[in-house]
Amino acid sequence: MAIRSFATSLLAAAYFAIVQHVASVTPAAAAPSPDTASFLHCLAVHLPPRAVYTNASRSLYTLALESSIRNLLFVTPATPTPIAIVAARSASHVQSAVRCGVRHGVSVRPRSGGHDYEGLSYRALRAAGRPFAVVDLALLRAVSVDVWNETAWVGSGATLGELYYAIANHTARLGFPGGLGPTVGVGGHLSGGGFGLLLRKHGLAADHVVDAVIVDAMGRLLDRAAMGEDLFWAIRGGGGGSFGVVLSWKLRLVRVPPVVTVFTIHRPRNQSATALLTRWQHVAPALPRDVFLRVVLQNQDAQFESLYLGACAGLVATMARSFPELGMKAQDCIEMTWIQAVLYFAFYGTGKPMEQLLDRGTKPDRYFKAKSDYVTEPMASHVWERTWSWLLRDGAGLLILDPYGGRMRSVAPSATPFPHRRELYNLQYYGYWFENGTEAKEKHVGWIRGLHREMEPYVSKNPRGAYVNYRDLDLGVNDDDGHGGVTSYGKARVWGETYFKANFERLAAVKAKVDPHDFFRHEQSIPPLVSTLRNL
Secondary structure (H helix, E strand, O other): OOHHHHHHHHHHHHHHHHHHHOOOOOOOOOOOOOOHHHHHHHHHHHOOHHHEEOHHHHHHHHHHHHOOOOOHHHOOOOOOOOOEEEEOOOHHHHHHHHHHHHHHOOEEEEEOOOOOOOOOOOOOOOOOOOOEEEEEOOOOOOEEEEOOOOEEEEEOOOEHHHHHHHHHHHOOOEEOOOOOOOOOEHHHHHHOOOOOOOHHHHOOOHHHEEEEEEEOOOOOEEOHHHHOHHHHHHHOOOOOOOOOEEEEEEEEOEEOOOOEEEEEEEEEHHHOHHHHHHHHHHHHHHOOOOEEEEEEEEOOEEEEEEEEOOOHHHHHHHHHHHOHHHOOOHHHOEEEOHHHHHHHHHHOOOOOOHHHHHOOOOOOOOEEEEEEEEEOOOOOHHHHHHHHHHOOOOOOOEEEEEEOOHHHHHOOOOOOOOOOOOOOEEEEEEEEEOOOOHHHHHHHHHHHHHHHHHOHHHOOOOOOOOOOOOOOHHHOOOOOOOOOOOOOHHHHHHHHHHHHOOHHHHHHHHHHHHOOOOOOOOOOOOOOOHHHHHHO
């Protein structure tokens, strides 16, 4: 399908839906008190039965709810869940869900891949909070690649794996600078900025969004021209679930060479890993843009992983010149295509078939908790020595160090909501476990929180930064009176400036402009700041 026809079909569906439903599903002037019975009746009137799941059919509802859950922490009877799940098959389905929700005081949360770390696209913290429904976008996952213009339209419900597969299935000379996880939903990834192995060459995934189609809080379907540049700015990094339901994105693809090179080198603690880590902090952000060199720390091992946009000889020469201490040799190299490199980092090895990228995953197989930091100054070697002792503790997880620099430094922190472009690297704390029970949870979550506290003197400050796509409710949550009251801007600043720094105020001003009654909301959604509308 051509890109123009892909977008036009969505807009045509919007017009038809508005004409058909405007008389009976018109949003109220202000947020009403929640009326769940009327909301469910509204869905029944305006949507086909196969698109709506409620507790009236418990088994089907459970299957729909758990279809995109990735964390066993949120598959429990005690987890507050939506009153309905709308499995949207068209733009008009999303519009009807939003219009019914606005009219009857039931908020809507969009879900694409379900990888959100705190499960905010499908669960609430308090059973007594404001009722909500989920609009599941998994069926809106078409990918249309235009090789000639080096662009693609992709539905929010597509996974990164499906996007990469579609690109590679059309051409070997184009790629996209998204993340490593093939089952991550495109919608959520782009909404938070999104970074991966190409970020030093090409920046964030959201930097390459050139258009989008969104359902706003009035149920209108808007493209970039119709939504305006303020809202278009906000959806490219301001976090999911705050401004509307983005149905599809037009992406500018990037050129990739015919050959790329990867390596994975292990250096145990007793083989100079501390000195290498200390040196890595100076080297990795300053390497040529064609080189990405990350580190994963687990147990007493430092795993150095690299993607180089070129042949082995070039990577060997670069490492010898910039990081000879690592001892990288030609035999460490594996040359391959870009899509083979995607598979290599996604599935930890070579020889995987490209079709594996189409596997959307099964039910969650682990519990996990994550936190994040940004590092602005290299840490001293004694800090890393103490960190090794944390990795020996019962309940220890792993650390992932992703370097920035390169293209990231040439883009202003205010260009999109993502503000952390000038930092040296992102530090992710990731803990996972398989055993059920409160004791196991407390052990592993306690390890993450403890190490996070330990690192406080050595990471970014005023505010201490975090990455919104690694959601962390420890940073703070919004008010929720259960009756539709607007989220407190002052309270939301506690977590909001951690994710967005100075960009948080502008995000709140955009929210006031496009969703003043705070219809699209969750525990860390952007609040409306009406007082700053005059500054837009």
